[in-house]
Amino acid sequence: MLESKLNGAKESPPGTKRTTNIVAKHVWEARYLYILLLPLVAYYVVFHYYPMYGIIIAFKEYSFSKGILGSPWVGLKQFESMFSLPQFIDVLKNTLILAAGRIVIEFPIPIIFALLLNEVRRTLTKRFYQTVFTFPHFLSWVIVSGILINFLSDSGVLNQLLQYVGLPKINLLMEPSSFRGLLFGTSIWKEMGWGTIIYLAAIAGIDPALYEAASIDGANRFQRMLRITWPSIRSTAAVLFILQVGNIMNGAGFDQIFNMYHPGVYEVSDILDTFIYRSTFYEGGSFSFSTAVGVFKSIINCILLIIANLAVKRMGQGGLM
Amino acid sequence: MVEKRGWPNVVIHLILIFVAVLILVPMYNVVLISFADPGAIAKQAIYLIPTSFDLSSYKYIFSGDTVFRALGVSAIVTIVGTLINIALTTIGAYALSKKHLPGKNAFLVGILITMLFNGGLIPIYLTVKQLGLINSVMSMILPLAINTFYLIIMLTYFRTVPEALEESAKIDGANDIQVLLRIVLPISMPTIAAITLFYAVDRWNEWWSALLYISETNKFPMQLYLREMLVDVNKMMNNAYAASMASEMRNTYPEGLKMATVVVTMLPVMCIYPFLQRFFSAGVMIGSLKE
Structure with missing residues (x-):
């Protein structure tokens, strides 16, 4: 039942909806790969991308008590x-x-x-x-x-x-x-x-x-x-x-x-x-x-x-x- | 093909032998001094031939528990760190090696960007601090959990694994994680072993994170302990006399103690080296360059 429904959905709707469906299907098929990728993404976000955001303190006067966001901007x-x-x-x-x-x-x-x-x-x-x-x-x-x-x-x-x-x-x-x-x-x-x-x-x-x-x-x-x-x-x-x-x-x-x-x-x-x-x-x-x-x-x-x-x-x- | 081996051969060997001597003698001398009796060193004009055998330097450094503790910290960092390294690198590289992974290129670009740009010393330090890792052993492990260079080597390798192998398992209903664990990992052991060894050496040699994040001396790894011993001078940065003190400080620790500590610190690398060497010609390192 369910299977035929899915197949039907895949064939019938034309245009964008169909491509999103196909993408969603590919993503769903790769779900286990995403699970494997999770620790890697977490690592790069925490130790590489998050510190990049910290760069804004180059344009601020950083103080420990105020933190990165709270410190005042000082331009260049x-x-x-x-x-x-x-x-x-x-x-x-x-x-x-x-x-x-x-x-x-x-x-x-x-x-x-x-x-x-x-x-x-x-x-x-x-x-x-x-x-x-x-x-x-x-x-x-x-x-x-x-x-x-x-x-x-x-x-x-x-x-x-x-x-x-x-x-x-x-x-x-x-x-x-x-x-x-x-x-x-x-x-x-x-x-x-x-x-x-x-x-x-x-x-x-x-x-x-x-x-x-x-x-x-x-x-x-x-x-x-x-x-x-x-x-x-x-x-x-x-x-x-x-x-x-x-x-x-x-x-x-x-x-x-x-x-x-x-x-x-x-x-x-x-x-x-x-x-x-x-x-x-x-x-x-x-x-x-x-x-x-x-x-x-x-x-x-x-x-x-x-x-x-x-x-x-x-x-x-x-x-x- | 028989060839005349005239003077060019002699010249080539002379150069190579000269360089080999230049590399070996300083290391040889370190080992020699660590086992020498200070009196014997003073007596000889050039201490290159051992005339004494004395274990007192080693006895001294192993008499307290500082060195044992430092070795313990290094061992923990190396073992736990390498396990985390290889686990994250392997599973991440495997997932990224799959052609059909949606968004694969975005992930790859995101990773490559980090090779060119980073937040720099202070933002990374602040991140580690925010995570509450200051003075924790994990500060020497987590910020270095993946080496992008090794990740790319693994990724390049996984791309060479024949897809047919995995397809059959998939048809039998195995998911990607099962395929990785049951099919791909067993046949990838040589590459994984190589990368594991490289990671292990890196973790053992780590001193920089320790210097940044660890201030409690009882959590110092061996490398930092050695560094403190060798270059105490740096601690006196602000001292106006620092320059002149530098030469004096080098003599405050008896040479034998320093050299024995050097030997203890490099011993694990020496033991691993023969295994590492097997992977040089395997061309694993070149794969990444072709990216």
């Missing part, structure tokens, strides 16, 4: 005070210099090492290198800073070695002039091996026949690397490049800097994220001000992502969107 005051802060320009400069440095200095390293590792023929040897190179990725920056501070400190192994061969000590950790270099170097130390994996996976997908054909045509090893291997990982590199540029304001490396810097090197390593954290949680700064700095960061990020995507598309590498 927080942004004005951000730009008028003398430190702000330095912090912004550090953020951009460090993020750009990561792209220029750190970005190519995994590509180079993937190409080198690819030249290692014996599987066991290759696996040994990969095992060693990738391990530090799985350690937190807390641990890595502990390891590297021990190694590089005044009484660390590096300085013991230098002394042993009669060279003067260098204190990389304390010296503002070399601190940025140290940040790049230690980040390469930790992440290089992990970075090669994605490229090695791309290389593994190359048809061996290409190499054979090239050898028959007399291409040497270097030529094959340049003409076959590199072109086949170029699009992977392009995607990673866009992602990194689009994340430039976060890409300065908060986790690392926060665990390695100290007041002696603030001038060269204090970035927006560390600045926000300190001004809020150490110096008791205003929540609204810190949020405004965060909003500023997101806007710059968004602009850069669009530019990077356009640039890569121009270069004929597809792009993300």
Whole structure:
């Protein structure tokens, strides 16, 4: 009875009613999938979308007692005070210099090492290198800073070695002039091996026949690397490049800097994220001000992502969107 | 194909060996110092060859209950956190992998947007505070319940599961949840295991949420405990002498204690690492990039 009724309803009414019925039917059929989706939606709403609404405190003067809605609107005051802060320009400069440095200095390293590792023929040897190179990725920056501070400190192994061969000590950790270099170097130390994996996976997908054909045509090893291997990982590199540029304001490396810097090197390593954290949680700064700095960061990020995507598309590498 | 292996090979291996040494020596030195007798370190010009074996650093850090408590907190966060992670990621990714799910694209876009934009530090902090999670172990778990990157990897994987497998179960009257539990999960174990391990490492390494949300020292996880030990300097941010104090503070904790704590903190990751490694070449990580 009921079944025939349902079928009848599905066939008879024309136009919009029918499509809504079909949609409703699809939704009803997927009801169990929606149940499965429920926790995920709850998570993203509570911990991602609800905080986005909290962004409005960047345009308010937030106070704990009044809450987000009750706090008074102050327009762009927080942004004005951000730009008028003398430190702000330095912090912004550090953020951009460090993020750009990561792209220029750190970005190519995994590509180079993937190409080198690819030249290692014996599987066991290759696996040994990969095992060693990738391990530090799985350690937190807390641990890595502990390891590297021990190694590089005044009484660390590096300085013991230098002394042993009669060279003067260098204190990389304390010296503002070399601190940025140290940040790049230690980040390469930790992440290089992990970075090669994605490229090695791309290389593994190359048809061996290409190499054979090239050898028959007399291409040497270097030529094959340049003409076959590199072109086949170029699009992977392009995607990673866009992602990194689009994340430039976060890409300065908060986790690392926060665990390695100290007041002696603030001038060269204090970035927006560390600045926000300190001004809020150490110096008791205003929540609204810190949020405004965060909003500023997101806007710059968004602009850069669009530019990077356009640039890569121009270069004929597809792009993300 | 036989090939001459001349000097390029030598150069390549020299570079790779040099880098491997550069990565291994600092870690090796940490382990060495944690097991060393301070006197022996002072006697040698370069402490790279062990001349002493002394467990006093370890005895000391395990003498009180602070380290045990920190390890306990880390264990809870890792176990409960990883279970929540993998449960939410698996069921969410499965539902989103279904082509016929109405509104699927809206959900996907909504999720991808969160990769580009977030509320930022303060709004997220306020959210956690409103939920009453400050100083609760759950503050280290719930805000990180799903990693969008891993979610997309799972989703990409589920799309490769042949539909025919599920159809037959559906014809027998099973609903989507039953299909997931009985048919899809058993054949997806390798991918789920990989993502579980990645999540576990992330949860073990978590220090940032703890720093933000946990102020009671008896709820500190191991990473934060270690951090406090290593960089006490940061606590003296406002101190005018902080810069000069920085170098002194590094010596207040005997080096051996710090290094023993480093070793204890990284040991679980070292144990998991061989299993993690099996998944590198599986190409699981690349799937997400092709999205």
